Amino acid sequence: MEGYMAVRFKLGSYTPMDSDPLGRTSIGFFPRMTEEEAWEAGRGVWKLSAEKLPRLRFALVVAEGTVRAVAEITGSTAHGDRIALEGSLLGTGHPVYDAYIGKPDPVDTGSMNPVGYVALPEEQQFLQRPCACGCGSTSERDFLPGHETRAIMARVREHFDGSPLKFIQWIDTTLAGAAVVSGGKG
Helix, strand or coil: CCCCEEEEEECCECEECCCCCCCCCEECECCCCCHHHHHHHHCCCECCCCCCHHHEEEEEEEECCEEEEEEEEEEEEEECCEEEEEEEECCCCCHHHHHHCCCECCCCCCCCCCEEEECCHHHHHHHCEECCCCCCCEECCCCCCCHHHHHHHHHHHHHCCCCHHHHHHHHHHHHHHHHHHHCCCC
8 A cells, every 4th residue: 555645625615505414504615714614614525536535644625725724534424425524623733734724735736626635745754653463563554464463363362262263253242242232234
C-alpha cells in the first residue's frame, strides 16, 4: 500500500437544502463561516475514491481558494454512492493545521473537481505508530508483518490454554449469541 494522503474538499456557494443525508439545512460557503461550520459543510457527501479512502488521514475544507478547516479523519459513512467523513477539527499547534489553515488551496490545479488528493509533507511524522502487538517497534500499519499472529497467539495462550480450537469455538459461540441479540447474522 502506498503512503497516506489528505483529501481536499472545495466548497461552492451557500445553498439551502431540504433533504440532506447528513440532516444539514444548507451546504456551501458563506462569509464569516466558522471552522466548525466549514467542517460540517465540507465533510460530505462526496464521491470519493474507494481505493484512496482507507489511506486518508487528514481533510482540508477549502472555499474561495483558502483553507477554512483542517480535520483528522476518524471514520466515514456511506450514503448511496457518496461518502461523508467523520473527524475531529485540528487547532493551533498541530503541524498540519498550522501549515494550511487560512492559506491557499494546496491542491489548486485548476480542475473543477471539488475533491482532490494530496500528500502533505506535515503528515509524515504521523505515519509511524507503535505496532499493536506490543513489541515496541513502529510501523505505518497496525502491525508489522506477521505480528498480528504474534498478538493473537499471545491471547490464545493467555485465555484459551494455548488451544486455537478453543479460541475459534469461543468466537463462533460469541458471534452466534450476538446474531441472536441483533436479530441478524453477526
